[in-house]
Structures are given as structure tokens and as C-alpha cells.
Amino acid sequence: MYNEKKRTITTERLLIRPFELSDAQRVSELCNNYNVYKSTLTLPYPYPIESARIWIQTHEENFNNNRYYEFAITDKHTHELYGAIGLSNHPIHRNGEFGYWIGEEYWGRGYATEATKALISFAFSEKHYHKVYARFFASNPASGRVMQKVGMVEEGRLVHHVYKENKYEDLIHYGILNTGV
Template identity: 75%
Template structure:
């Protein structure tokens, strides 16, 4: 459920909320992890507090300008930060790309799937998207399972689409259309 005044999405276990500058230290701790870096398209490594602050400081303007929507994935009861989920906004085509990361200590608990379902509802109900898509490295099948569990379907493979760690890697493309 979306609360427009607070810019929050609430699920059974989670609150997705805007990031605050006070989150920068925890974001840095979670993201300064090689296993997260190797599974993401744009996350730098190492990941400093300054990287986190810089990223957080762009989010409100992007949200207000309907360029993108970034949310901290937090526990509904303890407010502990688990990760992030974001959605770009291509207004011309009424679509956007979904991206997320979860701190490694929280993997396998269903948080990414729960957050993804909430973001898809936000995209279709609040922002009136026609389509949401996402991509993941073939080496990260867990991300593909998140997309499948969220109702997304495989649309194809972008062969050797990204150069990462001195090699070309495939991206698997998933999408979902608002019906």
C-alpha cells in the first residue's frame, strides 16, 4: 500500500521508504561487498560512505521530477535496512526498469520478492506504467527467481551485453505488462 504523503510502500513485513542521509553508513556497509558488486550493473566497488551519500542526495530530485523512484527496503517492525529497490521512469513509453540489491546477510528470506511486488503495484497503480522490465546476470539466478515469483516473464537474453570484470557477460531480460 502506497502512502503518498510519506512516500512509503508497506507490505506484510516491509516498509519501503525514501533513503535518508543517516542511512549512508549502513548502505556503505551492505554494498561494500564483492558478492553484491559482481551481481549488479552499476554499483561501484569498493563502496564508500561518500558514494552512498552522493547516491542518496540525488534521489529526492529524481523522485520529484518523476525521473526515478528509489526506496530503502526496511523491516516493518525494527526499521532495519535490508537493501534498496528502484524504478526508472520512461514517460514517453510508459515503462521503467526495476533494479534492487539486498545485503548478503538478508539473502534468501524473500525480501527482494516482497519489495518487487510492491514496486510493481506502485508502478501500475500509482504511476500508470504499461510495462516494467528488469535484467540480471546469468551468474545470478536468484535474481531471476525474484522476477519470476513477482509475475515477470523471461523476454530474452542480451548476449555478451555488459563488460564486467574483464569479460563480456549475458543479461537475462524479464518484463511484465500491466493488464
């Protein structure tokens, strides 16, 4: 459920909320992980705290200007930070791309799936998107399983689309339509 005033989304286990500068240290700790880096498109490695601060400082303006909605994925009760999820906004096309990362110590617990489901609901019910889409590296099938679990369908493969770690990576494209519009 989205709280417009607080800009938070609440799920069964999660509080998905705006990042705060005080999160920078934990973001740096979670992102300064080779296994997280290798499964993301734009995350730098190593990931110093200053990168986290600079990144967090862009969120408010992006949100206010409806360019990008970036959220911290946290435990609903303890407020422990698990990762991040964000959604771009392309108003002309009424769609957006989402991306996420979860700290490795929290992998396999369903947090990405729960946050993704909530973000898609936010996109459709609050932002009135027609479509939400995402891409993942073929070498990271766990992200594909997250997308399948939330009802997204594979739309195609971009062959050798990204050069990372001295090799070319395929990107697999998934999407979901807002059938309630």
C-alpha cells in the same frame, strides 16, 4: 500499500521508504561487499560512505521530477535496512526498469521478492505504467527466480552485453505488463 504523503510502501514485513542521509553508513557497509557488487550492473566496489551520501542526495530531485523512484527496503517494525529498490520512469513509453540489491546477510529471506511485488504494484496503480521490466546477469539466477515469482516473463537475452570482472556477461531481460489498463 502506498502512502503518497510519506512516499512509503508497506507490505506484510517491509516498510519501503525514501532513503535518508543517516542511512549512508549502513548503505556503505552493505554495498561494500564483493558478492553484492558482482551481481549488480552499476554498483561500484569498494563502496565508501561518500558514494552512499552522494547517491542518496540525488533521490529527492529524481523523485520530484519523476525520473527515478529510489526506496530503502527496511523491516516494517525494527526499521533495519535490508537493501534498495528503484524504478526508472519513461513516460513516453509508459514503462520503467527496476533494479534492486539486498545486503548479503539478508539473502534468501524473500525480501527482494516482496519488495519487487510492491514496486510493480506502485508502478501500475500509482504511476500508471503499461510495463515494468528488469535485467539480470545470467550468472545470478537468483534474480531471475525473484522475477519469476512476481509474474514476470523472460523476454530475451542480450549476449555478452556487459564487460565486468574481465569477462563478458549475458543480461537476461524480463518484463510484466499491466493487464489492468
